[in-house]
Amino acid sequence: MAMSVEEERVVASVPMGLLIGGEWRHARSGNELRVEDPATGDSIAMVADGGPEDAIDALEAASRAQASWAATAPRFRAEILRAAFELIMARQDDLALLMTLEMGKPVAESKGEVAYAAEFFRWFSEEAVRMKGEYYRSPDGITKVLTTRSPVGPCYLITPWNFPLAMGTRKIGPALAAGCTVILKPAEQTPLCSLALGSILLEAGLPAGVLNIVNTSEPGVITDRLIGDTRLRKLSFTGSTEVGKTLMRNASTNLLRLSMELGGNAPLIVFSDADLDKAIPGAIFAKMRNGGEACTSANRILVHKDLADSFSERLAEELSKMKVARGTVAGAQVGPLIDQDALTKVSGLLEEATAAGGRLLTGGDRVGDKGYFYAPTVITGVPRGARIFREEIFGPVAPIYTFDDDDEAYALANDTNYGLVSYIFTESFKRVHLAIDALQSGMVGVNQGLVSNAAAPFGGVKHSGFGREGGFEGIQEYLDVKYAALNLS
Numbered sequence: 001m002a003m004s005v006e007e008e009r010v011v012a013s014v015p016m017g018l019l020i021g022g023e024w025r026h027a028r029s030g031n032e033l034r035v036e037d038p039a040t041g042d043s044i045a046m047v048a049d050g051g052p053e054d055a056i057d058a059l060e061a062a063s064r065a066q067a068s069w070a071a072t073a074p075r076f077r078a079e080i081l082r083a084a085f086e087l088i089m090a091r092q093d094d095l096a097l098l099m100t101l102e103m104g105k106p107v108a109e110s111k112g113e114v115a116y117a118a119e120f121f122r123w124f125s126e127e128a129v130r131m132k133g134e135y136y137r138s139p140d141g142i143t144k145v146l147t148t149r150s151p152v153g154p155c156y157l158i159t160p161w162n163f164p165l166a167m168g169t170r171k172i173g174p175a176l177a178a179g180c181t182v183i184l185k186p187a188e189q190t191p192l193c194s195l196a197l198g199s200i201l202l203e204a205g206l207p208a209g210v211l212n213i214v215n216t217s218e219p220g221v222i223t224d225r226l227i228g229d230t231r232l233r234k235l236s237f238t239g240s241t242e243v244g245k246t247l248m249r250n251a252s253t254n255l256l257r258l259s260m261e262l263g264g265n266a267p268l269i270v271f272s273d274a275d276l277d278k279a280i281p282g283a284i285f286a287k288m289r290n291g292g293e294a295c296t297s298a299n300r301i302l303v304h305k306d307l308a309d310s311f312s313e314r315l316a317e318e319l320s321k322m323k324v325a326r327g328t329v330a331g332a333q334v335g336p337l338i339d340q341d342a343l344t345k346v347s348g349l350l351e352e353a354t355a356a357g358g359r360l361l362t363g364g365d366r367v368g369d370k371g372y373f374y375a376p377t378v379i380t381g382v383p384r385g386a387r388i389f390r391e392e393i394f395g396p397v398a399p400i401y402t403f404d405d406d407d408e409a410y411a412l413a414n415d416t417n418y419g420l421v422s423y424i425f426t427e428s429f430k431r432v433h434l435a436i437d438a439l440q441s442g443m444v445g446v447n448q449g450l451v452s453n454a455a456a457p458f459g460g461v462k463h464s465g466f467g468r469e470g471g472f473e474g475i476q477e478y479l480d481v482k483y484a485a486l487n488l489s
Contacts, residue, residue, distance in 0.1 A: 003037075003042075003044060003101075004328075006097070007044075007097065007101060007328070010094050010097050010098050010101070011044055011045050011098065011101065011192070013094065013196070014045070014098065014192050014195050014196050014199070015195050015198070015199055016045060016046065016047045016048060016195065017047070017048045017195075018048045018050050018054055018058070018212075018213060018214055018215065019195070019198045019202075019211065019212055019213040020054065020057050020058045020061050020212050020213075020214075021057070021058075021061035021064075021208055021209045021212070022061075022202065022207070022208025022209055023208070025048070026048050027048040027049050027050045027051060027054055028050075028051060028053045028054055028057075029049070029051050031048075031049035031051070031217075032046040032047060032048060032049050033046065033047050033048070033049035033188065033191070033215055033216070033217050034046055035047060035102055035189070035190075035191065035192060036102075036189070036339070037101055037102070037104075037371075038103070038104040038189075038335075038336040038337065038338050038339060038371060038372050039104055039326035039327065039328075039335060039336045039370075039371040039372075039373075040326070040370060040371050041370065041371060041372075044101050044102065045102075045192060047191050047192070047195065047215050048215060049215060049216060049217050049218075050214040050215055050216045050222065051216065051218060051221070051222065052218075052221055052222050052225040054214055054216075054222070055183070055214050055216075055222035055225050055226050056225060056226075056229070058183045058212035058213075058214050059154060059183060059212075059226055059229055059231055059232060060231075061208075061209040061212050062154040062181035062182065062183055062209060062210070062212055063154055063181070063231045064209055065181045065207060065208065065209030065210050066151075066153055066154055066180070066181045068207070069179055069180075069181055069207065069210050070150070070151045070179040070180075071179075072179070074128045074129045074131065074177075074179075075128075075129055077125075077128045077176060077177055077179065078125040078126070078128040078129050078177065079125070079205075080125075080176070080201070080204050080205050080206055081121045081122070081124055081125035081128065081173060081176060081177060081204075082121070082122065082125040083204035083205060084121045084200050084201050084204040084206075085118045085119075085121040085122040085125065087200045087203060087204060088114060088117065088118040088121065088169075088197075088200060089114075089115070089118050091200075092111055092114045092115065092118075093111070095110075095114045095165060095193065095196060096110035096111040096113075096114050097110070097328070098192055098193060098196060099113060099114070099164055099165060099190075099193050100327035100328060100335070101192075101327075101328075102164065102189070102190045102191075102192045102193065103161060103162070103164055103189070103190050103193075103335075103338065104291070104326075104327055104335035104336040104337070104338065104371075104372075105290055105291060105327050105335045106327040106332040106333060106334070106335055107327055107328055107332075108332075109289070109290070109327075109335075110327065113163060113165055113166050114165060116166050116452065116454070117163075117165040117166035117168070117169040117170075118169065119454040120166070120169040120170045120173040120174075120454045120470065121169055121173050122454075123173065123454040123455055123470070124173035124174050124176070124177040124474070124475060125173075125177065127174070127177055127472070127474070127475045128176075128177035128178075128475075131149050131178070131475065131479065132149075133146065133147045133148040133149060134146075134147045135147075138485075142487065142488065142489045143485050143486060143487055143488070144485075144486040144488055145483065145484075145485065145486075146483070146484040146485075146486055147481055147482065147483050147484075148481075148482050148484075149178075149476075149479040149480065149481055149482070150179070150479065150480050150482055151178045151179035151180040151478060151479060151480075152178075152180060152233045152234045152257050152478055152479065152480050153180060153181075153231075153232075153233035153234065154180065154181050154182070154183065154231060154232050154233055154234070155171075155175050155180045155181070155182050155183070155232075155233070155234040155235070155236060155478065156182075156183050156185070156223075156226050156227065156232055156234070156235050156236070157171040157172065157175065157182055157183070157184045157185070157236045158185050158219070158223070158235070158236070158237045158238065158239065159171065159184065159185070159186050159187060159194065159238055160187050160238050160239050161187035161188075161189040161190040161338055162290055162293045162294055162295075162338070163290070163294075164186065164187065164190035164192075164193035164194065165193040165194075165196075165197060167238050168184060168186065168193070168194050168197050169197070170454075170458070170469045170470060170474075171184075171236050171238075171469065172184065172197075172201075172211065173474075174469070174474045174475040174477065174478050175234075175236075175478050176206070176210065176211070177475055177478075178475050178478035178479050180234065180478050181209065181210050181211070181212075182210065182211050182212065183212045183213075183214060183226065183232075184198075184211065184212070184213045184214070185213075185214050185215075185216065185219060185222065185223070186213065186215060188215075188216070188217055188219065189338055189339060191215040194213055194215075195213060195215070198211060198213045223247070223250075224250060227247070227250055227251050227253075227254065227256060228250075228253065228254070229254075230254055232254070232256065233256065233257060234256060234257040234258075234259075234477075234478065235247060235251050235256045235257070235258055235259075236258075236259040236260075236467070236469075236477070237258075237259070237260055237261070237262075238261040238262075238295075239262065240262065240263055241262040241263040241417075241418070241463045241464070241465075244260045244262040244465060247260075248260070257477070258466075258467065259459075259465075259466070259467030259468075259469070259477045260465035260466055260467060261295070261420075261458070261459060261460070261464075261465050261467070261469060262295075262418075262420075262460070262463060262464050262465035263295060263392050263418055263420070263463065263464060264295040264296060264297070264299065264392060264418050264420035264421060264460065264464055265299045265300065265390070265391070265392055265416040265417075265418040265420075266286070266296060266297060266298050266299050266300070266418075266420060266421045266422060266423065266441075267298070267299070267300045267301075267302055267412065267413035267416075267422050267423070267439075268282075268283055268286055268287075268298035268300070268301045268302065268422075268423040268424075268425075268449075269302045269303075269403075269409050269413060269422070269423065269424045269425065269435070270283070270301070270302065270303040270304060270307055270311055270425045271304055271406065271409070271424065271425060271426040271428070271431060272304040272306055272307065273426055273427045273428055273431070274304075274307065274425040274426055274427065275425070275427055276307065276310065276311060276314065278425060278447055279311065279425040280311070280314050280315060280318060281449075282423065282425060282445075282447065282448055282449040283298060283301060283311075283315060283398070283423075283425075283449060284315070284318055284319070284449070285448075285449035285450060286298035286423050286445065286449030286450070287301070287396070287398045287449075288319070288322070288333075288334065288376065288396060289449070289450070291334050291335055291336075291337065291395070291396050292393060292394060292395045292396040292397060293337065293338060293342070293394050293395065294394075295392070295420055295464075296420060296421045296443075296451060296452065297392075297393070297394070298398070298423060298449070299392060299393055299399075300389060300399060300401060300412070300413075300416075301315075301398055301399065301400045301401065302400075302401050302402070302403055302409055302412050302413060303400055303401070303402055303403075304402070304403060304404075304409075305402045305403065305404055308380075308400065308402045311400070312361060312378060312380050312400050313361070315361075315378055315398060315400070316361035316362040316378040317362075319362055319363065319376035319377070319378055319396075319398065320362040320363070320376070322334050322376050324367045324373050324375060324376070326371070334373075334376055334396055335373075336371045336372040336373045336374075337372040337373070337374055337394075337395055338372065339372060340372060342372060342394060342395065343366065343372040343374060345394070345395070346374050346393065346394070346395035346396075346397060347366065347374070349387060349388045349391065349393060349395075349397065350364055350377065350379070350388075350397060352386060352387055352388065353379055353382045353386050353387075353388045353399065354379070356382060356383050356386050357381055357382070357383060358379045358380065358381050358382040358386070358388075358399070359379065359380050359381045360377065360378070360379050361378040361379065361380060362375070362376065362377060362378050363375035363376050363377030363378065363396070363397070364377050364379070374395055374396055374397075375396070376396045376398075377396060377397040377398065378398045378400065379397065379398070379399050379400070380399075380400045382399050382401070384401065384412070384415075389401075390416070392418075406431070406434070406435075410435070410438040410439065413439055413440075414438075414439065414440045416462075417462055417463040418460070418462060418463050418464045419440045419441045419442060419460050419461040419462035419463070419464045420441060420442060420443065420459075420460035420464035420465075421441050421442065421443040421444070421445065421451055421460070422435075422439040422441040422443070422444050422445070423444070423445040423446075423448075423449060424439075424444065424445070424446055424447070425447055426447070432446055440461060440462065441460060441461065441464075442458075442459045442460035442461050442464065442468075443456075443458065443459075443460070453470065454470050454471075455470065455471055456470055456471045457469070457470055457471035457472075457473040457474065458470045458471070
């Protein structure tokens with residue numbers, strides 16, 4: 001399927017090289033990386049495919065720029081981020097179309113991500129001028145304690161494909177606000193939004209070398225080179241738990257500061273007193289946002305036995321109505337999965353679940369023979385020992401399980417190594433507070449299927465990682481605390 005004139009224009013507006021030291025350039029090898037439209041399988045662009053030498057060039061550029069960038073006035077950094085926010089919002093339509101082309105989500109949903117992504121730049125433009133220290137008298141009365149905060153230094157930021165713009169701004173925003181320089185490695189499948197973002201930041205006045213972008217088909221190779229170099233001081237990664245564990249082991253050599261936003265296996269609990277008129281749309285949003293390809297996606301829907309039949313039937317009815325199509329098609333609600341591997345995984349999880357006794361209420365099949373589409377699916381009666389209960393689905397599949405009482409609901413919800421987010425639906429104020437305390441997750445959505453907010457600390461516990469992105473806490477991940485003891489005797 002050929003791209004439209006408008007699609008070609010948007011893609012052509014993006015620089016296709018590596019951004020190193022303020023310049024767009026080819027990879028040293030001359031290699032290029034193919035970017036695919038997951039709705040069609042067709043190529044939409046070829047971008048520079050960086051190797052380890054390019055990564056070291058990027059680190060050298062970031063290291064050269066670090067001292068001068070750290071010395072800039074916080075207001076100067078804030079104004080650049082604010083200008084970038086304005087530019088993103090002015091180009092929301094183009095960026096949304098670009099996102100849909102390389103990632104697949106419907107254009108309307110992409111526009112929502114663009115606004116969400118921009119908000120991180122606005123938020124951290126405001127945080128840049130609020131990095132505070134402390135000054136107080138020590139208990140012995142002799143010393144005054146002075147604390148200040150300083151940037152950790154050059155940072156390596158690794159972003160995933162599922163939110164190709166927002167994951168970049170969520171990491172770049174606090175790093176730049178804190179005074180850190182950056183090497184960004186976007187996901188192999190979705191480099192275009194990151195390249196467009198780099199262009200916007202340069203236009204906003206970001207000095208050369210402060211942001212460097214290395215696209216690559218060899219993420220492991222260039223990552224090993226970078227984190228083995230003592231000039232790098234911070235690694236922030238969003239991706240799978242298994243990769244995160246490997247990065248932690250490798251980063252220990254140079255004791256890098258780490259932020260890890262890893263996998264999820266989110267429970268969504270519908271308590272006995274839940275209002276289904278809230279719970280159904282909340283569950284749809286929590287499950288179907290991004291086509292289910294989100295670490296915050298509701299992976300296990302736990303419904304009280306008295307509501308299970310009604311909830312399941314209503315959810316299946318609503319999901320069966322959702323329009324599955326290329327994200328540029330009018331009215332599209334569910335786009336394709338990202339690639340063949342994703343389609344194979346989702347299909348495999350469903351095959352095992354149905355073989356184990358699961359009952360399909362809707363969906364359960366691939367849609368069409370082109371691209372990587374999968375039907376919105378509801379399945380009940382799956383044994384709790386099935387792989388679909390343990391693993392992150394990352395697709396439009398809603399498994400429903402039942403529970404008898406609140407204690408069982410909490411036990412089921414916490415029966416996982418992950419702990420990113422939980423969702424609850426209840427009309428009881430008391431139950432809300434009990435659930436927040438009982439659930440082992442870094443975030444809880446109460447009577448809503450959305451927790452992401454630039455003004456709130458995003459992150460998890462257990463195998464979902466550590467560190468927080470967004471909120472007042474987000475900038476602290478990029479700052480070291482320095483203490484001075486002032487002898488006044």
